Amino acid sequence: MAALPEPITALISVLGKLPGIGPRSAERLALHLAQSDKESVLALARQLTEAREKVDACEICGALTEKQPCSICDDPRRDATIICVVEKPTDILALEKSGSFHGKYHVLGGKLSPLRGTEPEDLRISELEKRIQPGGVTEVILALATDVEGDATSFYLGKRLSPMGAKINRIGFGLPAGAGLEFTDQVTLTRALESRRPL
Secondary structure: OOOOOHHHHHHHHHHOOOOOOOHHHHHHHHHHHHHOOHHHHHHHHHHHHHHHHHOEEOOOOOOEEOOOOOOOOOOOOOEEEEEEEEOOHHHHHHHHHHOOOOEEEEEOOOOOEHHHOEOHHHOOHHHHHHHHOOOOOOEEEEOOOOOHHHHHHHHHHHHHHHHHOOEEEEOOOOOOOOOOHHHOOHHHHHHHHHOOOOO
């Protein structure tokens, strides 16, 4: 079998490092790009470069933005007394799509993970404390994953932030819409029962 040219194997290697792209997908993408017309490949390269050069983290909340501060932090209609804490900027996009949250956000930049060497000082916790300290924040909502690291991070934040006077809440976890109990795992069922509220 003929070997692929070295530039294509290098491209496959780079594409394979992207999230959600496995070896076969990386190979298909690389071969597609190598056979595409030069102008479309150059346009893609320009867009990649432009996105990386123009998009940065918001200096206040950590969301992805072109301008400082981001449009959410700059919006006077958003409720500045409530801050929703998320792990990464893409979590903000998911919450915004729901249309159910109208406060401000704070991106931690990860979760506590002693096995991976992620300690409290590696996260944007001190920046969150600075936002709470002036006294205008009345509630902090922890919207972190329900895995062991997310639970540990939420517990740590709850203990560390509670003396600051704001209510510390965690989002409720339950059943996905339209799902039956027989298809739900035990952890999700337990969380759903724990997150119950009156009708």
